[in-house]
Amino acid sequence: MITDPRTTSYLTAAVRNNAQWCDAVCHAHHVAGAVGEGASQHVAGAVEEGVWASPRRTPPLYPDAVTLFPDVAPKDVVARIDVASPGASVKDSFATLDLSGDGFEVLFEAQWIHRAAGEQDAPGPRWEPLVGAAELPAWEAAWAGDTEGGEGGEGGEGGERIFLPRLLDDGAVFLARTEAGRITAGAVAYPAADVIGISNLFAADDDLDTAWRSCLAAAARLWPDVALVGYEHGDDLAAALRQGFAPVGPLRVWLRTDGNG
Incomplete structure (x- = not known):
């Protein structure tokens, strides 16, 4: 082989x-x-x-x-x-x-x-990084309500916070789409090992293809020359593959x- x-x-x-x-x-x-x-x-x-x-x-x-x-x-x-x-x-x-x-x-x-680095031809709605720790609870609440299972699953046991402010100091970027003051989609982008790891992607309307397009466009703006990695399964994997990711x-x-x- x-x-x-x-x-x-x-x-x-x-x-x-x-x-x-x-x-x-x-x-x-x-x-x-x-x-x-x-x-x-x-x-x-x-x-x-x-x-x-x-x-x-x-x-x-x-x-x-x-x-x-x-x-x-x-x-x-x-x-x-x-x-x-x-x-x-x-x-x-x-x-x-x-x-x-x-x-x-x-x-x-x-x-x-x-997925190799590169600009998106048809980006979705614009996503932006959270500007500070004060926005993390709202981001996590939106994530917890709109995802299922695995590392990107529902919120912590007994309502325990998972994503704490120290992660921002460690380089994590929490991307979000905000509509009428409410976070409706997002993902975590984590720079390490010379790549950007994408995880915890969610969308309140369950439109994963649009969410991935928006995420990719945001990553291309923030890290134009860096490849993206992650892991997915089920419908999340299928959507990621449709947006240009390859299984490795x-x-x-x-x-x-x-x-x-």
């Missing part, structure tokens, strides 16, 4: 960008990964060991571990996270792990995606419901 080196490079960038995003979310909640000090050093150290992991339970909807290479062994992942209570999750970035013997079940499968590799998210660690 001949592997396209470009696809391998895009996949590596997507995985590392996402691991750094997960690390940033955890650090915003004062949940530190297992290696190093600080977000960038955490991931740099974890790359050498093949996995980013947190020994403490991470914020809702975010994984306790992210594999960074396809040949990581299950024992090297499970040993680094809290499996004593229900709810541990692992992002199997290359869909190569079998964690069923450790009490995990596949929560969902998805595809990493990539599979992933799985595993969830552990057995708390008898």
Whole structure:
């Protein structure tokens, strides 16, 4: 089998960008990964060991571990996270792990995606970055009401905030469409690993194609020479592919419901 080196490079960038995003979310909640000090050093150290992991339970909807290479062994992942209570999750970035013997079940499968940098021919309604932390609660409320499942799913358990102001200091850009003073669509853009990771895209009217066009146009304005990556599944994946993204590799998210660690 001949592997396209470009696809391998895009996949590596997507995985590392996402691991750094997960690390940033955890650090915003004062949940530190297992290696190093600080977000960038955490991931740099974890790359050498093949996995980013947190020994403490991470914020809702975010994984306790992210594999960074396809040949990581299950024992090297499970040993680094809290499996004593229900709810541990692992992002199997290359869909190569079998964690069923450790009490995990596949929560969902998805595809990493990539899109080259470039201006959009037919942009949708204009999206703009949030200008400060004061707008984050309204953005998160709109996101929580208009998405389902996965990392881009409903809001935190018990109404817990997920997206905290520290993320803005860490480089995250929260894009939004505002109509009559109300946020009706948006996404997170996170610069890391020499790409822009797009996640948590939502649209109140469920018009995902228009939302992706608007998101791409905003990214082209803000980062005209930087490629975009992310992962999606289901209708979200289909819409992203229609707007010029290409799949570059599979992933799985595993969830552990057995708390008898």
